[in-house]
Amino acid sequence: NAGVMQNPRHLVRRRGQEARLRCSPMKGHSHVYWYRQLPEEGLKFMVYLQKENIIDESGMPKERFSAEFPKEGPSILRIQQVVRGDSAAYFCASSPRRQGTNEQFFGPGTRLTVL
């Protein structure tokens, strides 16, 4: 059973460009989470999605950031008009949503560098 997959692993963008980060959850997992880790800081929750639904986006910046998890295909985190402060590691996690627990399995991350 393959783990959570993220691509690309490294992404370089110039200021003002768009960044698209992809996440394929583990087989059988219908819950996806995105986290951001700024340099030398801890992980911060951004958004929680189920298939075709955003459940909790309380950690998402109000502008330029969006996320989706379509019926078919991977979850996408989209950052429009990137700025240098968006440079970070972005981790995706998936969960099987067993009743009463919240184990999340993380991917290897996408390192975004904004020039």
Added chain:
Amino acid sequence: DAKTTQPTSMDCAEGRAANLPCNHSTISGNEYVYWYRQIHSQGPQYIIHGLKNNETNEMASLIITEDRKSSTLILPHATLRDTAVYYCIVRGGGADGLTFGKGTHLIIQP
């Protein structure tokens, strides 16, 4: 979610048991204790979780005090590859996002 307190860093000799403490004095009755770790530059890794009883799996053991106000993660035979930041997280059984604190930087010494 209940707040947790962990030491900033700890050392442990290779081959010895690493015991990582976590205080969570405001934990409520339906909240679980989760442990994750993050090895440098990698994605966090789930280790173990528990509610009231002690738990053991192939990676570690989790000892939760009877009053549930603190817990200890035990790595029975630490190796150099166990050097990582270890996060203790307390939260309910819902499917919400996790709140990571600063964790404990565990350094395994050869």
